[in-house]
Amino acid sequence: QVQLVESGGGLVQAGDSLRLSCTASGGTFSTYHTGWFRQAPGKQREFVAGITRTGSTTSYEDSVKSRFTISRDNTKNTVYLQMNGLKPEDTAVYYCAARKSLRSVVVSVVSAYDSWGQGTQVTVSS
Numbered sequence: 087q088v089q090l091v092e093s094g095g096g097l098v099q100a101g102d103s104l105r106l107s108c109t110a111s112g113g114t115f116s117t118y119h120t121g122w123f124r125q126a127p128g129k130q131r132e133f134v135a136g137i138t139r140t141g142s143t144t145s146y147e148d149s150v151k152s153r154f155t156i157s158r159d160n161t162k163n164t165v166y167l168q169m170n171g172l173k174p175e176d177t178a179v180y181y182c183a184a185r186k187s188l189r190s191v192v193v194s195v196v197s198a199y200d201s202w203g204q205g206t207q208v209t210v211s212s
Contacts (some may be wrong), residue, residue, distance in 0.1 A: 087112070087113065087200055088110045088111065088112050088113030088115065088118055088184050088201050089111050089112045089113075089199045089201070090108050090109070090110050090182045090183070090184060090201055090202065090203035090206070090208040091098050091108065091111075091201040091203055092106060092107065092108045092123050092126065092180065092181065092204065092205060093106070093107050093108075093109075093181050093206060094107050094206060095180060095188075095206030095207045095208045096207075096208065096209070097211065098172055098208075098211070099190070099208070099210070100172060100173055100174060100210055100211065100212050101106050101109070101171060101172065101212050102170070102172050103167065103171075103172065104139035104168060104169045104208060105166055105169070106166065106167040106170050106181030106182075106208075107164055107165075107166055108120070108122075108127035108164065108165045108166075108167075108182055108203055108204060109162070109163055109164045110163045110164070110165075110184065111163065113161055113167070113201075114209060115163040115184075116139055116140075116160040117139055117186060117200060118123060118139055118184040118185060118186055118201075119136065119137070119138050119184070119185050119187060119190070119191075119192065119193070119205065120137055120139075120158065120165045120182065120183065120184045120185075121133065121134075121135065121136035121137070121180060121182075121183045121184075121185075121193070121194070122134040122135045122136070122165075122167045122181070122183075123180070123181045123183060123196065123197060124158060124176075124178035124179065124180045124181065124208075125178055125181070125195055125205075126177060126178040126179075126195070129178075131181070132147065133147055133165060133196070134146070134147050134154065134167070134180070135147065135150065135154055135155075135156035136156065136192035137141065137156045137158055137165065137192065138190045138192060139160075139161075139190065140190065141157065141158050141160075142190065142194055143190060144156050144192065145169065145192035147153040147194075148168070148177075149175075149184075150169075153169065153170050153171040153172075154167060154168065154169050155167070155168040156168075157169075159204070165182060166195075167180070169208070172208075172210045173209065173210060174210050174212045175210075175211050176208060176210050177208060178191040178207075179186045179200055179205040179206065179207050179211050180206050180207075180208050181203055181204075181207075182202070182203040183196075183201060183202050183203070184186050184200065185198055185199045185200050185202065194201065195201075
């Protein structure tokens with residue numbers, strides 16, 4: 087399994103932007119579909135955005151669709167989440183995840199992903 091390390095979280099004000107990065111090691115990154123999830127205190131982990139292994143297909147949770155952008159650079163073994171127009175309700179620990187599949191589709195189910203990072207905290211103040 088690939089190992090994932092997230093970075094880029096922090097404390098920002100409402101309306102600000104952040105870019106999260108997730109760097110992979112120990113596997114062939116270009117063979118993994120990846121996703122970003124988040125978990126707020128007392129809530130279940132939820133899908134935020136996903137991207138297929140070649141970057142040809144992306145998908146977003148409705149509340150972030152016009153504000154967040156997922157991308158990847160397979161030459162750098164890294165997937166990004168650009169977050170603009172942050173809101174207090176975006177406050178959560180953000181996790182990067184990876185999965186292998188022959189089908190190039192984005193999956194939003196937590197249990198479909200085999201590898202997870204340790205998470206990075208994003209806090210948005212009002």
